Amino acid sequence: TQLLEQSPQFLSIQEGENLTVYCNSSSVFSSLQWYRQEPGEGPVLLVTVVTGGEVKKLKRLTFQFGDARKDSSLHITAAQPGDTGLYLCAGLSGAGGTSYGKLTFGQGTILTVHP
Amino acid sequence: NAGVTQTPKFRILKIGQSMTLQCAQDMNHNYMYWYRQDPGMGLKLIYYSVGAGITDKGEVPNGYNVSRSTTEDFPLRLELAAPSQTSVYFCASRLRQGTDTQYFGPGTRLTVL
Numbered sequence: 001t002q003l004l005e006q007s008p009q010f011l012s013i014q015e016g017e018n019l020t021v022y023c024n025s026s027s028v029f030s031s032l033q034w035y036r037q038e039p040g041e042g043p044v045l046l047v048t049v050v051t052g053g054e055v056k057k058l059k060r061l062t063f064q065f066g067d068a069r070k071d072s073s074l075h076i077t078a079a080q081p082g083d084t085g086l087y088l089c090a091g092l093s094g095a096g097g098t099s100y101g102k103l104t105f106g107q108g109t110i111l112t113v114h115p
Numbered sequence: 116n117a118g119v120t121q122t123p124k125f126r127i128l129k130i131g132q133s134m135t136l137q138c139a140q141d142m143n144h145n146y147m148y149w150y151r152q153d154p155g156m157g158l159k160l161i162y163y164s165v166g167a168g169i170t171d172k173g174e175v176p177n178g179y180n181v182s183r184s185t186t187e188d189f190p191l192r193l194e195l196a197a198p199s200q201t202s203v204y205f206c207a208s209r210l211r212q213g214t215d216t217q218y219f220g221p222g223t224r225l226t227v228l
Contacts, residue, residue, distance in 0.1 A: 009155065033217075042119075042205050042219025043158070088157060100165055101146050101209050101217065102173065105157035 002027040004091055006106030013079055014114050021074040021109045023089035030092055030099070032065055032072045037086040037108075079113045086110050116141050119220035121206050127226045128196040136191040136223050138206030146209045147189040148173075148217070149181065151202040158205065164189055196227045 005024045013019055023032070031050045035043035047056050049065035049072060056063045060083075062075040072089055090103040122137045140147065145166050150158040160173030164183040178200060180192040189208075193200060206220040 004157075006157075040221070042207070042221055044219070045216050048216075090158075100163060100171075101148070101211075101215070102160055102163060103158075103217065105150075105159070107155055107157045 002029075002091065002093060002104045004089055004104055004106035006089055006109055008109060009107060010110050010112075012112045012114070015080055016078050017113075019076050019079055019111070021087055021089075021111075022071070023073065023106050024071045025091060026070065027091070027093065028069050029104075030069070032069075033090045033092065033103070034063055034072070034074055035088040035090060037088060043086075043088055076111075079111075081113045081115050084111055084113050118142065119206055119208055119218050121204075121220035121223050123223060124221065125224045127228060128193075129228060130196060130198065132196050133192070133194050134196070134225075136193070136204055136206075136225075138189045138191065138220060139187050140189075140206075140208040140218070141187065142208065142210070142218070143186060144208035144210050144218075145186070146211065147183065148207045149179070149189070149191045150205045150207065151175065152205060152222075153202050161191065161204075193225075198227050201225060201227045 007022050033048045034046045037043040047063045052067045052069045054065045060077045064073050087109045089106040119140045148163045149161040152158045159175045162181040164170045170181050204223045207217045209215045209217045
């Protein structure tokens with residue numbers, strides 16, 4: 001069974017601070033996705049990283065996929081209250097048609113940004 | 116498009132009762148999934164389907180059943196509900212495999228007492 005360890009589990013910061021969320025595994029994933037979930041709603045995809053070492057930016061959010069494709073990080077610069085939510089990483093294993101899109105999720109990081 | 120819809124939004128069951136969680140998508144997606152989310156545990160895959168008439172088990176299938184008679188609908192059946200099935204259930208769909216976006220429904224919060 002593949003596992004994704006996400007840390008920290010909880011993060012409470014002030015507006016304007018920077019933060020990093022980590023997602024680690026002993027298994028190799030063909031790609032890794034980051035989702036954001038609001039209370040009472042389903043997760044919404046933020047980004048997919050596919051290539052080892054890949055870096056993607058989405059406004060103030062920077063996502064990185066580890067060289068060995070076993071880990072990933074999400075960095076938020078100058079956090080705002082609107083960034084508050086649950087952040088989930090999810091790994092997709094198996095190339096081509098072998099995975100059927102099945103995702104392995106980390107436990108999630110609950111981020112609270114105080115004004 | 117309504118996307119992925121789920122009913123009901125909330126439900127309370129007594130131990131031993133049965134129920135069906137409904138899921139529908141109007142995006143003509145081939146792949147559909149059922150996940151459960153427990154507090155602090157992330158999402159775990161219960162069952163998935165790669166097309167009408169084709170279903171397979173995920174990580175935590177015990178106590179659940181699914182069917183996929185049409186492309187649009189993917190109901191999840193709970194037989195003999197147990198307190199361990201108290202959770203939030205999410206249905207999701209994607210057009211095809213690979214890195215395509217997986218779209219999630221709003222969830223069904225189920226409590227078994």
